[in-house]
Amino acid sequence: MSTLKDLILGMADVDNVKRHVSDALRSGEEPSKVIDVLNDALEEVGRRYESGEYFLSELMMAGILATEATKILDAHMAGGKRSKIAKVVMGTVKGDIHDIGKNIVVMMLRAADFEVLDLGVDVPPEKFVETIRNEGAQIVGMSALLTSTVDQMKIVIDAFTKQGVRGKVKVIVGGRPVTEEFAREIGADGYAEDAVEAIKVVRDFVQLGGARLE
Amino acid sequence: MNKRERVLRTLELREPDRVPITEFGIEVPLMEAITGKKAPTSTSEQTQVTADRELEKGRIGFKVECYQKLDFDAIVIDLSAPEDWIPRKNPNGTMVDLWGRVLMLDQRSRAWVPYSTVFQAPEDFDRFELPNPHDPGWAFATEYARREAGEEVAVATFIRDPFAHVWEMFTPLNFVRWMYQKPQLIRRAIEEVAKFNIEIIKSVAEAGADFIISGGDYCEEKGPMVPLRFFDEVIFPNLRMQVDAARGRGVKLIKHTDGNVNPILKGLAAIVDGLHSLDPTAGVDIGEVKEHYGDRLILIGNVAVDNLAKNSREEIVEETKGCIRKASPGGGHILSSSNTWASGAKLENCLAMVETGRKYGTYPIRV
Numbered sequence: 222m223s224t225l226k227d228l229i230l231g232m233a234d235v236d237n238v239k240r241h242v243s244d245a246l247r248s249g250e251e252p253s254k255v256i257d258v259l260n261d262a263l264e265e266v267g268r269r270y271e272s273g274e275y276f277l278s279e280l281m282m283a284g285i286l287a288t289e290a291t292k293i294l295d296a297h298m299a300g301g302k303r304s305k306i307a308k309v310v311m312g313t314v315k316g317d318i319h320d321i322g323k324n325i326v327v328m329m330l331r332a333a334d335f336e337v338l339d340l341g342v343d344v345p346p347e348k349f350v351e352t353i354r355n356e357g358a359q360i361v362g363m364s365a366l367l368t369s370t371v372d373q374m375k376i377v378i379d380a381f382t383k384q385g386v387r388g389k390v391k392v393i394v395g396g397r398p399v400t401e402e403f404a405r406e407i408g409a410d411g412y413a414e415d416a417v418e419a420i421k422v423v424r425d426f427v428q429l430g431g432a433r434l435e
Numbered sequence: 436m437n438k439r440e441r442v443l444r445t446l447e448l449r450e451p452d453r454v455p456i457t458e459f460g461i462e463v464p465l466m467e468a469i470t471g472k473k474a475p476t477s478t479s480e481q482t483q484v485t486a487d488r489e490l491e492k493g494r495i496g497f498k499v500e501c502y503q504k505l506d507f508d509a510i511v512i513d514l515s516a517p518e519d520w521i522p523r524k525n526p527n528g529t530m531v532d533l534w535g536r537v538l539m540l541d542q543r544s545r546a547w548v549p550y551s552t553v554f555q556a557p558e559d560f561d562r563f564e565l566p567n568p569h570d571p572g573w574a575f576a577t578e579y580a581r582r583e584a585g586e587e588v589a590v591a592t593f594i595r596d597p598f599a600h601v602w603e604m605f606t607p608l609n610f611v612r613w614m615y616q617k618p619q620l621i622r623r624a625i626e627e628v629a630k631f632n633i634e635i636i637k638s639v640a641e642a643g644a645d646f647i648i649s650g651g652d653y654c655e656e657k658g659p660m661v662p663l664r665f666f667d668e669v670i671f672p673n674l675r676m677q678v679d680a681a682r683g684r685g686v687k688l689i690k691h692t693d694g695n696v697n698p699i700l701k702g703l704a705a706i707v708d709g710l711h712s713l714d715p716t717a718g719v720d721i722g723e724v725k726e727h728y729g730d731r732l733i734l735i736g737n738v739a740v741d742n743l744a745k746n747s748r749e750e751i752v753e754e755t756k757g758c759i760r761k762a763s764p765g766g767g768h769i770l771s772s773s774n775t776w777a778s779g780a781k782l783e784n785c786l787a788m789v790e791t792g793r794k795y796g797t798y799p800i801r802v
Contacts, residue, residue: 234616235612235616270657271657273657273658273698276659276660276661276662276663277655277657277659277660277661278611278614278615278660278662278665281611282611282612282614282615285608285611285612316542316543317543318539318541318548319548321607324607324608325608328608342539342550367777367779368744368745368777368779368780369543369779370543370779397741398741398744398779414656415656415657
């Protein structure tokens, strides 16, 4: 399966990646092995992006390719819904309709085999609460671009406490005006400065069950 | 020396009497606070949202009044829509602009923001009729601003950079997918917008613009959004053609981009006349840019827009003084924030930036 990683690192044609995954599954490869290769590829892409070797477009394209590969895996498991790593609710907070950063994180999470419920932009606190209750999500990601809307994140976290769902979810926040200090102040469990960091934090939530903020 | 003379001398990389001051944009709630008046209409920093000339007069007049109240040296104005355009409104409240972008109204800033696109597949671009730069009316805002503001203030026209324009037209995810899967499509789309811009540059220069600003980001906080070879092969050749068109009409072209531009600074400096925003939060040091490129680049910036929102007045005063100290000596510097005055910014801080600019920006610089 090393070729799949090479295809993703080389920004290969989408159809080529899909065909490669289909062929591997047909020849008896375990889906979990394919997932491992995809995660390995994404981690390498993340490393290259953080070091300045790769640019944003390459990070995004690798996410697109990995997402297409996971769709082939989903289709292959025809007997039932394939279980994902965890369920993540994502949204841009109320009053803010900017979504470029949030959309990249959503795509990268899906590529990393998380189930993502994307609530879109201008999401009111009650919508986050309702989705946690109805969908049983374990993680909530909130994004904001504007200094004037970033305080909505605390309002959402306070709503979680008030509505009795705070203990059920880990909360990660990000966006241009968000800092680790701010995340700590509002009671979030994690903070990420970019999509690569967001995936690491969410993985830690699942694997370690804990927060990254110190 | 009047405001226009001050700006023009700065654009020639010479010292005027004092450092000119302006902003590339001020969000509606702040303009209302500055003028004490209600904005006549919603607007957009990225595109045209109305062809109604009475609304346009109201919008432009309101902005001119705001800039006059601030005593800014340059009025920055965008393009109007062509005369016969009718915006397509969707039942869900969104609007489709001339470029196929689906816009949503941000209630907070009362600005229309790109949200989605009509381009769902690469073939959609082949079927799409791009706007015609020869249609009458694109330069209406420039003409009207010049008329309202008079001859003693500089007028700059803000156009959209082809890369950023296509990035938004297609949405970032589609752009990236097609950039790798259909590279000729992306190249063609950028070339088409560049050709459009070249004609528009000629029109707005004739309408009275003193300089052109090409807005749209090339970079994010970590660095360029696309590989450097894409700049060399696609972005820079198209940028150069627009700069040549501007120079051919006797006006300069300033490139605006947020983010960490350090990896592409050398390439940009070889093409454009000036740079904004020299984003300090992304690690751009205006002093270093001045040191290396001050003999050929006009620098516009760079009080951090985030700091205008969260820092104290005293901190903004010190930051502005530092900015003048590093960028103003020798001329070629226009003081502004590192983006626009967004509505999250404290008005007190914005005004502190201007007051400090006036106090310490007299040549020779002694701050």
